[in-house]
Amino acid sequence: MAIILGSLFVVVQIRQTNRMIRVAGQQAEAAAVQARLTTEQLKQDHELANMDLIMRLYEFANTAEVQAAWLTVLNSNISTYEDFENLSKPDQVAFFQIGALFESLGVLVERGIVKVNIIDDMFLTRLAWKSMKPFVSGIRERYGEEENYAAFQRLHEQIVQVNEHLTHPITHLSLSNSQPT
16 A cells, blocks of 8 residues: 555656646746847837937937038038138037037947938938038148047948949949959
């Protein structure tokens, strides 16, 4: 009788252990699903935060002060750094303001916080670079610092490159697939 009771006890224990193993497996599966959903939620939160940042920058760029600086840069039509130096101090400040804005945008793109196509869609980077290039070159030369507005320049170059690929996709495709002879 003791052997039978002992055997029954072992069978009950094995069944309970199997149930616990199944439940633990289900819990592990639920935890994996929860981790995946949490990761997806974090990605969405990150994308929303980035878009919020861009919208705030865009709102800032559309303030009267920044728009006035932008118009000053566009209407100054400088072709040399000497032209910049002959501007009034408020007009010179406008160049620094616009340069700082596009430098910041370039840093955000370089750090992967914002995609270059979003900046290209929302800001006139190519026009800004064309209008600001004599200023940037002069600042670099005057202060001996090649890194001044470097992120702005790289942003401009990246936008030009992206737009070339969009304008001439077959040319770039054929060049990238060609083999040296």
